[in-house]
Amino acid sequence: MKNIAIMGYGTIGSGVAEVLERNKEVIAKKAGDMVGVKYVLDLREFPGDPMEDKIVHDFSIIEKDPEVSMVIETMGGLNPAYPFVKASLKAGKHVATSNKALVAAYGTELLEIAREHHVNFFFEASVGGGIPIIRPIYTSLAGEEIEEITGILNGTTNFILTKMAKAGESFESALREAQALGYAERNPEADVEGHDTCRKIAILTAMATGHEVSYEHIYTEGITRITDVDFRYAEAMGTSVKLFGSSRIQGGNVHAFVAPVMIGKDHPLYSVDDVYNGILVKGNMLGTSMFYGSGAGKLPTASAVVADIVEALKAFDHHVEMGWDRENLTISPIDSFSFRCFVRVKGIAEKRIKEVEEVFGKVDVVELDHMDEFAVLTKAMTEEEYRLKAKQLPGIRQRIRAEFETV
């Protein structure tokens, strides 16, 4: 029997206990031994819960118990998750976490401590919920130079954008619906402003390059400025708007950003709807792969944690080399990155098109009925170019970065 401790008995933590119980036979077979929960650390009591007897309030009980082989961190936040995880690794215990904030902020240090103490620090569940992505990057794609990772990494914003696209809802109304269904928090900022996606793409970029990524260096723009009018144009064009976290790696140059992007039907992420996540990975030999699944949710996320538990416990004395080193990756400024632009302009296309093309060059025009505006789709230009040009054109109401060949 291998004993683990779960820190934080919320949604994910209780999900881990549930998966371990419901699938205990297959897990024992894969891990080579039964896996039992010895302690659950939480401030609360859980009378009547199957874990009732295992609840402890003092981390040092876990830290000092040599029978605890592995600690599962599902508390979220940085404090006390960070000191507790650090102490667990130093005590020679494997750690698995679902906490993207922790991994994005302290991953480098925690990976180093794990290496020094010959244990594992795993975080499959921190990105893409139940979608296998961290492990495929360091195993299945081990022979690849990764050139691009682009993901729909946040289920809440993808639900909101899907509602806006399919039901014509406004951002505010779609957000309220997401909150009513429990998909969005009362304070939705971390999701809708792109901060959650930013931490996830930072972790994926560090995995892909092998170097530390400071998430603060990644240009991040959320979805709060996307409107139902944008989606009326998108529908007319057969396109959609998705919140991307993306890294493009070319010749030592890394561009990374979080922003809404307009894509066409032929994009592999086009049909990733609702709370689902999708992650596209482009390798120099492999071409494009795509991973799709439940990006959040109690049991899918818990299942990813359990995969980490099995990997750590089956090769008990084996440190799995993965992650990244201390060298901080330079992220190129977004100013030098190129996109096509979807731009909505006040006025009548017929009257203003000459003026628009004098600024942006040849564009494709999209008009809707009964509007006092029109939209154009420019050729690709750098962010800097766009900013300079846009200043010369009065009446721009919206600009969304676009990635597709033809309308």
Added chain:
Amino acid sequence: MKNIAIMGYGTIGSGVAEVLERNKEVIAKKAGDMVGVKYVLDLREFPGDPMEDKIVHDFSIIEKDPEVSMVIETMGGLNPAYPFVKASLKAGKHVATSNKALVAAYGTELLEIAREHHVNFFFEASVGGGIPIIRPIYTSLAGEEIEEITGILNGTTNFILTKMAKAGESFESALREAQALGYAERNPEADVEGHDTCRKIAILTAMATGHEVSYEHIYTEGITRITDVDFRYAEAMGTSVKLFGSSRIQGGNVHAFVAPVMIGKDHPLYSVDDVYNGILVKGNMLGTSMFYGSGAGKLPTASAVVADIVEALKAFDHHVEMGWDRENLTISPIDSFSFRCFVRVKGIAEKRIKEVEEVFGKVDVVELDHMDEFAVLTKAMTEEEYRLKAKQLPGIRQRIRAEFETV
């Protein structure tokens, strides 16, 4: 430096040499050592090729050289691949293969020999080309009871079906095009009759259940009876027809089949087109995941082989427990499995619908203009039920299994 030998210098074998050379730095970093090709076994000579000096014609040179840590089998077929792989494992060398026929026929024995000799027998490239699927099943999904694996596993047939769907081509003309492009062989039977898909779903089913699967027990039907007329109905209904290899695992009961299936737009595999592959995996905790990518091709497949090389060489003395045991899995007969059925019937719907519904119960009717026939979509029924009922209805021209809720 770790030395490997490549057996078979065809498309995949030369691809492996190319990936090892082009990505040598990232591979050395991940494997913890440089990886060099010491021998290439082939009957032919390759004057002017970078591997020219490494060509050998005698397997025993590889077998007897203690410097060769790992053997890559990319010859295809069973003979001499089978005896050579067996001898390599017995000589204490790791083996990776891209050969699905070998794995489907002799996987059980080769996995046992690998275990006994504490080496690894890996075969990521045997299913789904470059798509990571074998490894995710035994690592990322280690905590799951897998309930379903359904895949578009053969690029050739998917290319043909895509041409038929998008360009209205007949089967014969789409097949000729696939042959002209080199996607289909002169003798296309293994692809179009579903034999290739059958071996792949057998391997995936064995991975998912941990037990040996005899591919001969899997009901297998190819795409040769699918016509352009079927696709005209599919277009009218907003559906498509794909060749599925599928296993459904429920309470110890395993149904497996290879057959064309009509699916709707909401199916995760609906938009897997051309030579791409897609594999859907349903776990009891995880829900549905989908893996998408290049199912064939020189470099993507070689990249999957290189991932096996890195995993074997980085944990050099470490046997990775994976695969299946000797217990032969009972595959339930397809007769007891249920599908909805798309059925084309001779005559005029208005006149014959009463007769059709007396046989099949309530159906949805689909009519095209200027046809001497119509189609219906039945409720779900077992294969056996369908067969018995179909006998009572004269003039059935086609039946395609269907999996979708509404038309």
